Amino acid sequence: MKIKREDILHLAKLSNFSMSDSEIESIGNDLENIINYISELNELDTEGVEPTYQVFEMENIWRNDEIKEQEADREALLALTKESMQDQIKVPKVL
Amino acid sequence: MRIADKTTTAVSLVKEALEKAKKYEDKHIFVSLNEENALKKAEEIDAKIANGEKVGRLAGVPYALKDNFLSKEGNTTASSLMLEPFHSPIDSTTVKKLEAEGAIMIGRTNMDSFAHGSSTENSYFGPTKNAVDDERVAGGSSGGSAVAVALDIVPFATGSDTGGSIRQPASFNGVYGFKPTYGTISRYGVVAMASSTDCIGFFTKNAEDMDLLMEICAGQDENDMTTLPDYYSETPEKPAKKIGIIKDFDNDAVDQDIRNVLAEKVEFLKNEGYEIVELDMPTLKYALAVYYIVVPAEVTSNLSRHDGIRYGYRSEDAKDLGEIFSKSRNEGFMSENKRRIMIGNFVLSSGFYDAYYLKAQKARTKIIEEYNKAFEKVDYILTPVSPNPAFKLGEKVNDPVSMYLEDVMSVPINLAGVPSVAVPVGKTESGLPLGLQVVGPRRSDKNLLKFASVLEGDK
Structure with a gap:
């Protein structure tokens, strides 16, 4: 399968990467090789087979809908961000 | 492993480990040392x-x-x-459990x-060198942990295994590496890669130490809804009789x-009285393609x-x-992270979802069925961990597909x-460690580790 430049640009957009032209080109070659490799799976007959999304044996693990005391408090979490103000994370103006 | 007591102090154990860590600085095993806290x-x-107070089962163990x-x-x-600037406000469940028993993190x-890679060359801080050969890779993704145990800096190290990241570096450096049954150890507080395959495990020098770590760390965690109630310590003993080998491998x-x-x-196993059974598992050759569809899809989601x-x-x-968003992500992720995120977005996007993602999840069912059938015939399966011993630094790092092929037997x-447990079983003529892995059915972990030490026996 041939991967076009516009396909790579689309994937970069979906992934939220601001890639340079040269990066688009080099990663494009890698992605094409990887996609060609994973396309080998087309050979396998999976007619009538149910998909498996997880291998955990249990389903519907319930817990009470209660607010638990958290180990990390607001101050500790805000300390991780670059800028905060009045207990809020600060970002550049959106509108 | 040595535990602190009246004759061996925790301070001496920790100091010794830190000294060795510094002695091997050129191997680039550690991203950071934890000297002050540890002492x-x-x-x-x-x-x-x-x-005379009570101390834990890992008292003073670095x-x-x-x-x-x-x-x-x-x-x-x-x-x-x-994540270079990230200072966590919490401890992962595994860290909590280990430290409650007195273990001390030295680095x-x-x-x-x-955890994207099979050589530790994709580290932002540069590669780790193999324990026995400075020109070769440590394996990956848990390369530093494997080398730290192989060089006797510490008696154990933690790892995570999404597709071989514990077992392959264990075999490249000649130590035990264990990936338990999915859900045995809590994933809470471990940077998520692919949630449906991520497993927490360890590197040790022998199966007994591994068993002790499993006793301590296995069990249900209210912070990880995919943890199994502790079956590990209650496993009834079941000696193995039949061992499978896979023709295609x-x-x-x-x-x-x-x-x-x-x-x-x-x-050796035949002489010990085990019956060897050849298994036909034709879908396994597609497992790598399935893995590099399913895992990037989950990576994309987890890293968003x-x-x-x-x-x-x-x-x-x-x-x-x-x-x-876009500049921080583009600069903060490495090429391999970006490749996986973009492949994940590709296989999940409309027009490709059915042909790749859904197809892979169907193939996954076939792979599981093949294992189920195999374990009706045999107790365990013995296979290589990877197709080759430790390769040269730089040999595969610029060719993603050849790096992915490293994982063909582990994924x-x-x-x-x-x-599955990787067991050190020998060396090449030039002294490179060789490992094999023993794979068991779900929840056979405890007996699997017992069998692993039998296998190492005649090394």
């Missing part, structure tokens, strides 16, 4: 022992922590620029950034030294949280909100969620 904790444990486990001590970087080990693409050591071990806003790296050049196990 302080060791003193506390020694004081408890002197006072250990190395893979750099994707959250701990309040030092930064959890996942060997990435993205964070190097890994492929976000014995081919020319596999290094001759590995084929030889496998043949030797098969002979890195936005440059709440924590971690933020680009200095970002002028508006959009650029904070089917993660897709099926079954346990």
Whole structure:
């Protein structure tokens, strides 16, 4: 399968990467090789087979809908961000 | 492993480990050392022992922590620029359990950034060198942890195994590496890679130490809804009789030294009275393609949280909100992270979802069925861990597909969620360690480790 430049640009957009032209080109070659490799799976007959999304044996693990005391408090979490103000994370103006 | 008591102090154990860690600085095993905290904790444990207070099963035992486990001590970087500034406000469940027993973290080990890789060359901080050969890779992604144990810096180290990241570096460096049944150990507080295959495990020098760590760390965690109630410590003993080998894994693409050591071990087991059964598992050859569809899809989702806003790296050049996302992500992730995120978006996008993602999940069902059938015939399956011993630094790092092929024998196990232990079984003529893995049915972990030590027996 041939991967076009516009396909790579689309994937970069979906992934939220601001890639340079040269990066688009080099990663494009890698992605094409990887996609060609994973396309080998087309050979396998999976007619009538149910998909498996997880291998955990249990389903519907319930817990009470209660607010638990958290180990990390607001101050500790805000300390991780670059800028905060009045207990809020600060970002550049959106509108 | 040596535990602190009245004759061996925790301080002496920790000091010895730190000295060795510094002696091997050129191997680049650690991202950071935890000297001050570790010595302080060791003193506390020694004081408890002197006072006759009760101490844990790992009192004063120094250990190395893979750099994707959250701990309040030092930064959890996942060997990435993205998380380089990240100082966790919480401890992962595994860290809590180990430290409650008195274990002391002496440093964070190097890994492929976000655990994406099979050589530890994808680390933002540069590669770790193999324990026995400076020109060769440590394996990955848990390369630093494997080398730390192989060089006797620490008696154990933590690892995470999404597709072989514990077992392959264990076999490249000649130590035990264990990936338990999916859900045995809590994933809470470990930087997520692919949630449906991520498993927490360890590196040790022998099966007994591994068993002790499993006793301590296995069990249900209310912070990880995919943890099984503790079956591990209650496993009834079940001696193995029949051992399977996989026909398809014995081919020319596999290094001759590995084929030889496998043949030797098969002979050894026959002489010990085990029955050897040849298994036909034709879907396993598609497991790598399935893995590199399913895992990137989950990686894409798990790594979308890195936005440059709440924590971690933020680009200095970002002028508006959009650029904070796109520039921070583009600069903060390494090439391999980006390849996996983009492949994930590809296989999940409309028009390709059915042909790739859904197809892979159907193939996954077939792989699981093949294991189920195999374990009706045999107790365990013995196979190589990877097609070759440790390769040269730089040999595969620029060719993603050839790096992915490293994982061809380790990934089917993660897709099926079954346990597997890598056992050091020999060396090549030039002294490179050789490992084999033993795979068991779900929840056979405890008996599997017992069998693993039998296998090592005649090394």
